Structure formats: structure tokens, C-alpha cells
Amino acid sequence: MAEEAKFKCLRCMSEFCLPYTPGVTEERTCPNCSSNSVRRIKGDKK
Ligand SMILES: [Zn+2]
Numbered sequence: 379m380a381e382e383a384k385f386k387c388l389r390c391m392s393e394f395c396l397p398y399t400p401g402v403t404e405e406r407t408c409p410n411c412s413s414n415s416v417r418r419i420k421g422d423k424k
Contacts, residue, residue, distance in 0.1 A: 389413035
């Protein structure tokens with residue numbers, strides 16, 4: 379079952395949510411600049 383995870387683009391620094399399946403490494407592309415320099419951000423619990 380896919381979850382929503384937060385990602386950040388290292389190129390344009392925008393943050394966005396994408397479906398994420400634990401254990402599966404997929405290549406991510408930034409929806410803004412089409413860069414593949416996208417890192418997953420761990421959700422910070424307040
Ligand atoms: Zn970007």
C-alpha cells in the first residue's frame with residue numbers, strides 16, 4: 379500500500395508530496411523543474 383511522503387527538490391528547493399511505497403526505490407522527478415535531484419524528507423512530528 380502506497381503512502382504519501384514528502385520530497386524536496388535540491389535544485390529548485392520546492393517541497394511536494396508524492397506516493398511512496400516503503401522498500402521500493404523509485405526515481406523521482408521534480409514536478410516544477412523536472413530535475414531528478416529529489417530527496418525524501420522524513421516527516422517531522424510536532
Ligand atoms: Zn525542482
